Amino acid sequence: MQTTDSFAQHAAESHRPLDPLVLLDARAVRMPCKRGAEICRAGEIARFWYRIASGMARQCALSADGKRQIVDFLAPGDFFGFSSTDEQPFTVEAIVAGTWFLRYPRSQVEQLIDAHPRLSERFRKLAFAALSRMQARMLHLGRTTAQQKVGSFLVEMSERSAQSPDHEVRLGMTRYDIADYLALSVETVSRTLTEMKRAGLIRYSEARAIQILDRDALEDPELGYS
């Protein structure tokens, strides 16, 4: 259901003698980047497709009036840089130190896709999955209260990241990024998290690493605080 699954899928299907994704990875360049560094910029010619190898990144859009807004967070395994035109639609920036990404030359990838129907299907479904995920996210952002927004955000992030046994979510991004993404003020995000901590729904390992104690209450605040 998520692009994050792509690594798992890859592993699961590796018994196939000739998985075309291997051909694709042979064309990729693996690159590091620092916290805050730009991986690609909106408006540039889209000569590459990308995938996060490790770390985390934010995908930003620029509105007409020049304001930047985060439209997605990218975790290891996530592809990005797709465009229906020749222009990169979004800017992507690393948000944690030690972020690595893979860069695929678009022209070569498209040639490969044309030659391998299975690869074509794979990428079509990749795009469909990204689309579903994006629409599913609108469910979260479309929530009305800060409690609901932050709660479903935490649950979403925990589902996207590899589940650690203690339900810890390593967020990586700052409160400012979360606020931007959820269309809330930083103060409200902070206050809401504090409130959830007080109510026993979450626990802090660090400011950016949170343990989920009551998942159901996060998804539906009615249950948590009466």
Added chain:
Amino acid sequence: MQTTDSFAQHAAESHRPLDPLVLLDARAVRMPCKRGAEICRAGEIARFWYRIASGMARQCALSADGKRQIVDFLAPGDFFGFSSTDEQPFTVEAIVAGTWFLRYPRSQVEQLIDAHPRLSERFRKLAFAALSRMQARMLHLGRTTAQQKVGSFLVEMSERSAQSPDHEVRLGMTRYDIADYLALSVETVSRTLTEMKRAGLIRYSEARAIQILDRDALEDPELGYS
């Protein structure tokens, strides 16, 4: 940039002797549906792809707790029903009388796509475009104030619909649908529209047909009312 363009693209490229989309349309069944009727339902086996021929529809998601939310409005030309799994991800319902849609058998379409790389590319880009549009919409929904949400919604709808010379937008959907979509209360939507009317930014032809008088002010409320 929008899936709405697909008809225009089709026309523009019709000089080609064998546009593969023609092959695809030959497999389609054209079907009418009444206002409120369900075209497809979330959770069903995804045996078809669909396209709106005329009228308008709403795409709804069901959250875990059973609440329905509108994640997109579909206009003539828009494809839908894509899934990365075998399940239909969303429910789609007609919202105006006289809505017609096209239904494409998925298995046949996928066979055609495998056989025609150009068609494959077309659908890949279709999915990418839908993705961009979805993310662009998050810019709108991510706005903080009701003024900004409703304003950018009107502008978006006017851009998606065929531009009439007097900048009239035929919305089709009710205030309830708009409120659901923008995560606002019906009353706030109504009050905001009334306020915009008073400020001279819009004019009503009917309740669901609105003329845009000051597009810039709608996109950036700072300009409109000081």
Added chain:
DNA sequence: CGGGGCTTTGAGAATCTTCAATTTAAGTGG
């Protein structure tokens, strides 16, 4: 012409934002 859904308007309560200040964490250079 009656009914039901849709739209609008009002007023009070709840929520969120803004402005301001403090505390905590992180990064830098000596």
Added chain:
DNA sequence: CCACTTAAATTGAAGATTCTCAAAGCCCCG
């Protein structure tokens, strides 16, 4: 490695916006 500098997170209080509850008017359709 520590002191220093800057960024991030938290908390408080006042003001603005939005939501909820309630009711009235409108309009299409049968």
